[in-house]
Amino acid sequence: MKRLPAASLLLFAMVAAGFLLLPVLVLLVQGLSARADGSPPDPALPQALALSLVTTGISMLLVLVFGTPLAWVLSRWHFPFRRLVSILLQLPLVLPPAVAGLALLLTLGRRGLLGNVLASLNVDIAFTATAVVLAQVFVAAPFYLRAAQAGFANVPAEIEAAARVDGATGLALFVNISLPLSLRALGAGLTLAWARALGEFGATILFAGSLQGRTRTMPLLVYNALERNLDTAIQTGLILVFLALCVLLLANRLRAPDASAYI
Amino acid sequence: MRRLVLPVLFLLFLCAPAARTLARTPLLIFAAASLSDVFLALEAEFERRNPEVDIVLNLASSSTLANQILLGARADVVASADQTQIARLREAGLVDDAQVFAYNRLALVVPSDNPARLIAPDELARPGLRLVFASPGVPVRGYTDQMLERLATRQHIEVEEVLANLVSEENNVRQVMFRIAFGSADAGVVYRSDITPDLADRIAVIPLADEVNVRATYPVAVLADSANERLADAFVAFLLSSAGQRRLQDHGFIPAIPETTPWNWSSCRTAAPA
Numbered sequence: 001m002k003r004l005p006a007a008s009l010l011l012f013a014m015v016a017a018g019f020l021l022l023p024v025l026v027l028l029v030q031g032l033s034a035r036a037d038g039s040p041p042d043p044a045l046p047q048a049l050a051l052s053l054v055t056t057g058i059s060m061l062l063v064l065v066f067g068t069p070l071a072w073v074l075s076r077w078h079f080p081f082r083r084l085v086s087i088l089l090q091l092p093l094v095l096p097p098a099v100a101g102l103a104l105l106l107t108l109g110r111r112g113l114l115g116n117v118l119a120s121l122n123v124d125i126a127f128t129a130t131a132v133v134l135a136q137v138f139v140a141a142p143f144y145l146r147a148a149q150a151g152f153a154n155v156p157a158e159i160e161a162a163a164r165v166d167g168a169t170g171l172a173l174f175v176n177i178s179l180p181l182s183l184r185a186l187g188a189g190l191t192l193a194w195a196r197a198l199g200e201f202g203a204t205i206l207f208a209g210s211l212q213g214r215t216r217t218m219p220l221l222v223y224n225a226l227e228r229n230l231d232t233a234i235q236t237g238l239i240l241v242f243l244a245l246c247v248l249l250l251a252n253r254l255r256a257p258d259a260s261a262y263i
Numbered sequence: 264m265r266r267l268v269l270p271v272l273f274l275l276f277l278c279a280p281a282a283r284t285l286a287r288t289p290l291l292i293f294a295a296a297s298l299s300d301v302f303l304a305l306e307a308e309f310e311r312r313n314p315e316v317d318i319v320l321n322l323a324s325s326s327t328l329a330n331q332i333l334l335g336a337r338a339d340v341v342a343s344a345d346q347t348q349i350a351r352l353r354e355a356g357l358v359d360d361a362q363v364f365a366y367n368r369l370a371l372v373v374p375s376d377n378p379a380r381l382i383a384p385d386e387l388a389r390p391g392l393r394l395v396f397a398s399p400g401v402p403v404r405g406y407t408d409q410m411l412e413r414l415a416t417r418q419h420i421e422v423e424e425v426l427a428n429l430v431s432e433e434n435n436v437r438q439v440m441f442r443i444a445f446g447s448a449d450a451g452v453v454y455r456s457d458i459t460p461d462l463a464d465r466i467a468v469i470p471l472a473d474e475v476n477v478r479a480t481y482p483v484a485v486l487a488d489s490a491n492e493r494l495a496d497a498f499v500a501f502l503l504s505s506a507g508q509r510r511l512q513d514h515g516f517i518p519a520i521p522e523t524t525p526w527n528w529s530s531c532r533t534a535a536p537a
Contacts, residue, residue: 209395214430
C-alpha cells in the first residue's frame with residue numbers, strides 16, 4: 001500500500017518524459033534513415049545552414065556590443081522607472097514572434113514609421129539578410145540582457161568597493177573588475193540568446209521574407225521544404241536538434257556553479 | 264463545498280457552446296488558401312441548410328494540404344487549386360475520383376501607389392524590381408511559371424531575369440497578396456479571386472493579355488477513408504449546385520458547371536450590351 005503512490009508517480013513521470021522525448025527521437029530515426037538512402041541533400045540545405053550561422057553570428061556580436069552596456073546601466077545606475085524599463089525590455093521573451101515581426105514591419109518596413117527616413121537615405125532593409133539579423137536581435141537580446149543583469153548584480157559589492165578604493169573608476173572598474181567576474185553569466189546568456197536566434201521563425205518570415213540563399217534560414221527552410229520535399233525538412237530539423245543539444249550542454253556547463261542565480 | 268457551486272455553474276455555462284458544437288457532426292474540409300473567403304461563405308450556407316453539421320475548415324496551400332493528408336491527417340473533403348495535388352493523393356490511394364468545381368485566372372498585382380511604376384507584364388524582368396511569388400510546389404507558382412513561359416515566347420524576355428527579381432517566395436497565395444497589399448514588394452502574382460473587396464483599394468492590377476494568362480483548375484474529392492462519406496458527398500453536390508456555383512462566381516471564380524437556370528440566362532442577357 002505504501003509503495004503504490006510512488007509507483008503511480010513513476011507512471012506519470014514516464015508519460016511526461018516519453019511525451020517530451022519521443023517526437024525528437026522519431027525525427028532522429030526518420031532523418032537518419034532518409035540520409036541512409038544515399039540521395040544527395042537538397043542544395044537549399046547547406047545554403048540555409050550557412051545563412052543561419054552567419055546571421056546568428058552577426059546578431060550575437062550586436063547583442064554583445066549593445067546589450068552588455070545596457071545590462072550594465074540597468075544593474076548599476078539609478079534612474080526613475082528603472083525596474084519598469086527592465087521589465088519592458090524583457091517583453092520580446094514572451095511576445096509571440098509573429099507579433100514581433102509585425103511590429104518590426106510596421107516600424108522598419110517600407111511603409112513603416114522609419115521606412116521613409118531609411119528610404120531617403122537609400123537604405124532598404126526589407127527582404128535582406130539585414131532584416132533577418134534585426135529580427136534575431138529583437139527576439140534574442142532579452143535572453144542575454146536578463147542573464148547579464150543578473151551576472152552584474154551578483155558581483156560582490158565589496159570587491160567593486162575595494163577596487164574603487166584602489167582608484168578604479170568608471171570604465172576601468174567595468175572592464176577590469178565587473179566584466180571578468182560576470183563572464184560565466186554573460187556566456188550562459190549569450191548561448192541561450194544564440195539558440196533563440198537560431199530558432200527564430202515568425203519574426204523572420206514576416207519581416208525578412210523567405211528566399212533561398214538570401215533570407216531563408218534553417219527554420220524557414222523546414223517550413224518551406226514541407227511544400228516540396230519532406231526529407232529536406234526532416235534533415236534540416238535534425239541539424240537544428242543537434243545544434244540545440246550543443247547549446248543546452250554548453251549553457252548547462254556555464255551556469256553550473258550558481259544555477260539559481262539567473263534562471 | 265457550497266463555495267464551489269457558483270464557479271462550477273460558471274464553468275458549465277462556458278462549456279455550453281462547446282457542447283452544442285460537440286453534438287453536431289464535424290465535416291473536415293481541407294481547402295486551398297485561395298478558397299478561404301468563398302469557403303467561409305459556403306460553410307455558413309451549408310450549415311444553415313444542415314444544422315446537424317459542423318464544417319471545420321483547414322485552409323493552406325494545396326501542397327501543404329496534400330502533405331498533411333499524406334502524413335495521416337484526417338479529412339473528409341479536399342478542394343485543391345490544381346490537379347497535381349489530387350493526383351498525388353490518388354497515387355497513394357487516398358482519393359478515388361475528383362470533380363472540377365471551378366476555374367480561376369491569374370492577376371499581376373502591385374500596391375495601389377505602384378512604387379515601381381509598372382505598367383505592363385514585360386517589365387517584370389526590369390532589374391531592381393522587387394517581386395514576390397509563391398514558393399515552388401504551391402499551385403499558383405506552377406501557373407505563374409506557365410504564364411512567364413508564355414510571356415517569354417511573346418515578349419522576348421528571359422524567365423531567369425524575372426526570377427532574379429524575386430525577393431521572397433511565400434508558402435501560399437494569400438501571403439503573396441499580403442506582401443503587395445502591405446506595400447512591402449513591387450509586384451506579385453495571385454489569382455483574380457484573391458482581389459477581395461477589403462483588399463481591392465490597397466492594390467492595383469496590371470492587365471495580362473488572355474493569351475498570356477493561365478487558367479487554374481480547382482478539383483474537389485471525397486477522401487476514401489472519410490468517416491462521413493454521405494455528408495462529404497452532400498457538400499460536393501452543394502459545391503456543384505447552382506447555389507454553390509453562383510457563390511463561387513460572386514467571389515471571382517469561374518464556375519465549372521455551365522449555367523442552365525432561367526435566372527442566369529436573364530442576367531447574362533442584361534450584362535451583354537456592356
